[in-house]
Amino acid sequence: MANSFKYTPHPLAGLSFLAGWCGIILSTPPPTALAASIGCLLFAIPSLSPRQLRSALLAASIFFVIITSFHFLFDTRGKTILFHISWPISRPFTLDSLQQGSIQATKFLAILALGSSTPKFIPPDSLARSIAILFPKFGTLIFLTLATLPRLLSNSERILLAYKFCLPHHPLTSFRILLSTKLWLALLDQTLADAVQTSLSLHCRGFGLSPRTSAYPPPFHPSHFLFLISPLLAISLLLIPLPKIQFLDKFIYLIITLLPSLPKLSSSHTFTH
Amino acid sequence: MPKPITPIFQIQNLTLSFPAKNLTLFHNLDFCVHEGDFVLICGTNGSGKSTLARLLTGSLDDTSHLQIQGKALYRGKEIPSLDRRYLCSKIGAIWQNPYAQSLASSVELEIAFTLENLGLPPEKIRRRVAEIAAIFGLENLLEKNPRKLSGGELQKVMLASAVTSASDVLVLDEPLSRLDPPTANLFPLLLEKIRNELGLTILIFENRIDPCLPIVNRAALLHHGKICLDLPPAIFVQNPQIHHLGFSPKIASWFAQNNRPERPLTLPDAVAILRNNPPPPYQKNTHIPQPPRKPKVLTFQNVIYSKKEDSFVINIKDLSIYSGEIVAILGSNGAGKTTLLLLALGILEPTSGKIHRNFPSTLLNENFPTKAFWIPQEPEDALWQDSVRSVLETLTPNSFDTPHLSQIISRFSLQNLLPLHPRNLSGGEKARLLLASALLAQPAVLLADEPTRELDPRWYSEAQNLFRELAAAGSAILLATEDTELAAAIADRAIILQRGKIIASGPTHQILDDGIFYTSVENRIRKSLEK
Known part of the structure; x- marks a missing residue:
């Protein structure tokens, strides 16, 4: 009988990949973090379906604008002053804060995209199972989250249809905003109702009991090493004193951008189920 | 021991x-x-x-x-x-x-x-x-x-x-x-x-x-x-x-409707009973009455709709819906019933072809701003207001305490539900609320997607009465359903969809007479007796 795990990386390899790159994005200074973020976006975006990509881009642009504006409005650090206001308080608006905002937004987007593409390379059940062995309750939570995310996307399609039907009746902008808020709340409500059935199913099927076994203990294929190597290589490169290696010094950011896509070299079917 | x-x-x-x-x-x-x-x-x-x-x-x-x-x-x-x-x-x-x-x-x-x-x-x-x-x-x-x-x-x-x-x-x-x-x-x-x-x-x-x-x-x-x-x-x-x-059950109901004391559970039991004590001869309706054609409200002409992500295609060459008629769209899960309704509503745009919508404004409740009313498969998709009362208020913006509205509220037993949030209602209550809203709106076109799925039998028959009333008042009703008994009871015309294409269309009794599965209990019994 075929083992579907053979097409996906060992859960620990997948987890290391995810944790490693999120760690690099969050803990390194801007040039490296930006390179890692772009690399993760390049890794994640091709694995999303057109529909997922559209939803992700919509969410991404909203968050990009919010995070960038937040920095621009409230962060006064920096030398290049774009303009200055005197009311209600005297303060400058700097190019540096704008840049800083864009970098933070890109980092956030990269983690969002990496998280959205996770089910493509780690099936939700295998990820949650790995976690549930160590932390049963946290594993259940992860399971519910991962099982609910795709449902959120499919429910959002339904809600958008409802929005489209209700919208033409009320031309007022304030009403439209109110309606969209209510519809998106309804979407969350619907998704949570589905999650209740998921949790019922988890409970009745013994999820979280230990010891747990696996019908097909996940094999560790040599190509799965690429998932482990990818973030490790990036960390090693960052630890090497770069000025001594001229070649790396010039290309370090390009290499870090390309490294997240390293596992894709193993085989094309790694990402198919 | x-x-x-x-x-x-x-x-x-x-x-x-x-x-x-x-x-x-x-x-x-x-x-x-x-x-x-x-x-x-x-x-x-x-x-x-x-x-x-x-x-x-x-x-x-x-x-x-x-x-x-x-x-x-x-x-x-x-x-x-x-x-x-x-x-x-x-x-x-x-x-x-x-x-x-x-x-x-x-x-x-x-x-x-x-x-x-x-x-x-x-x-x-x-x-x-x-x-x-x-x-x-x-x-x-x-x-x-x-x-x-x-x-x-x-x-x-x-x-x-x-x-x-x-x-x-x-x-x-x-x-x-x-x-x-x-x-x-x-x-x-x-x-x-x-x-x-x-x-x-x-x-x-x-x-x-x-x-x-x-x-x-x-x-x-x-x-x-x-x-x-x-x-x-x-x-x-x-x-x-x-x-x-x-x-x-449907077979037992048919016996009850025909004033017979037996209550068989299966078709073979029913046939065995009827062989010993046959019903009056069945007059097959070969004459198809042509009702006076009222204005067309919806026309599909060479409509093709395809989703880019998969190969699913809706392909409707010619379909017209007339004012005052009830058209049942039958078909299994995934046949394209919901997509057809969304195209009719204008929520989805056809990839090619044309959909003409001619909703006469004279049919409308003057307070209701739309000409089409949608009862979605999942009732909560259309219930975004804060209370049952505000759902109904949206449809009667000028005055809530009209005798007509009170009558509808009482008819659908919504009195005790008025202060509740629609999403806290049970599935059947949500469906009832939408049916009451449809009656209140009196739209030119009612597009109902499995409107009776969540209703228990009492409200199921009330829903049938409602559809008949709306049609009599001039609304065109497009009813997507898998329930052949509902279609047999109320629809003037029936359409069978399969993989997005119309494979049969005509007066309901004719479509159900010809069907093996998409047929009524009465037809099944008659056909078994004819064997």
Whole structure:
């Protein structure tokens, strides 16, 4: 009988990949973090379906604008002053804060995209199972989250249809905003109702009991090493004193951008189920 | 001396209430399930079927909001005190929505899921999965992603998964509610097969009783917090209370409508009765009356709609809907009924072709700003207001206290629901609210997507009256449904869709006369008698 795990990386390899790159994005200074973020976006975006990509881009642009504006409005650090206001308080608006905002937004987007593409390379059940062995309750939570995310996307399609039907009746902008808020709340409500059935199913099927076994203990294929190597290589490169290696010094950011896509070299079917 | 047999489930004097809501769901409930039983429990919306199923499977853990008195026992032991591992290995459960229950990335792992959680050795799990897959005919699906399967296939997978681990009893909470009629008719046969082959006791909570009654050995009615009836199905179906509440199976209903005393459960039984005592000769309606054509309100011309992500295509060459007529769109799950309605509404745009909408404004309720009214398959998609009252207020912006509105509120028993949030209503109440809204709106076109799916029998017949009234007032009604009896009762025309194409279209009686599955009970009986 075929083992579907053979097409996906060992859960620990997948987890290391995810944790490693999120760690690099969050803990390194801007040039490296930006390179890692772009690399993760390049890794994640091709694995999303057109529909997922559209939803992700919509969410991404909203968050990009919010995070960038937040920095621009409230962060006064920096030398290049774009303009200055005197009311209600005297303060400058700097190019540096704008840049800083864009970098933070890109980092956030990269983690969002990496998280959205996770089910493509780690099936939700295998990820949650790995976690549930160590932390049963946290594993259940992860399971519910991962099982609910795709449902959120499919429910959002339904809600958008409802929005489209209700919208033409009320031309007022304030009403439209109110309606969209209510519809998106309804979407969350619907998704949570589905999650209740998921949790019922988890409970009745013994999820979280230990010891747990696996019908097909996940094999560790040599190509799965690429998932482990990818973030490790990036960390090693960052630890090497770069000025001594001229070649790396010039290309370090390009290499870090390309490294997240390293596992894709193993085989094309790694990402198919 | 033989050891007395302990019942599988025993509920003794159970009273269950929600103090915060001032609601008592069960009142001194007594019920017993014995080994080898196959029990059907039906009940009106909100009667507590799901709560009872959760109680019996040990998953009613929301005790902070509940007050429970009395006992619920599994093999003589109180269910809440039992170890979860023990319960999971003995009791299998299936819930309404198969997609919300699916947890694994392949069918094979889905079936193995509980066994893995119970910690069985891998070799044993693989063997059991292989055997169960063979029994259920799932070998070709093992590598597929469960979420890509149809509702019927996935519910079968969930059943296989429950059977793999449960060694004693299966509890099923409305497993047929999301299945199309052909699949729903086959599912109970699968249950009968596993009961015979594996010796499991089965308890099924279901309101679609037609396919279940012929195969269960006990049928019970949960009503007003108690098990009112608990009888063998042949006697259950004779009970007047069943007919009063509208739970009578379709064949038995046909006999009742024809003033016959018999209440057969199956078509062969009905035919055997009628052979000895035949009904009056059937006058086949060969004359097709041509009703005076009213203005066209909707016209599809060479409409093609395709989704880019998959190969699904709607292809309608020519379809016209006239004012004042009811058109039923029949077809199985995935045939394209909902997509056709969304195209008619203008929510989806056709890839090519034209849809002409000619909604005469004279038909409209002057206060209602739209010319089309949509009853979506999931009622909550159209219920975004804060209260039932505001849903109705949206349709009557000038005055809420009109006699017409009061009449509608009273007709659909919405008085007590007015302050509630629509999303806190039960499925049947939401459907009633939308039907009341449709009557209030009196739209030029009503597009209803499975509007009666969640309604219990009383409101089902009220919905039929409503559609007739709206059509008489001039509304065109496009009704997407899998319910051939509903189409037979109210539709002037019927269309059968398959994979996005119209494969049959014409007057309803003609379409149903020609059908094998898409036909009414009356036609089935007549055809069997003609053989």
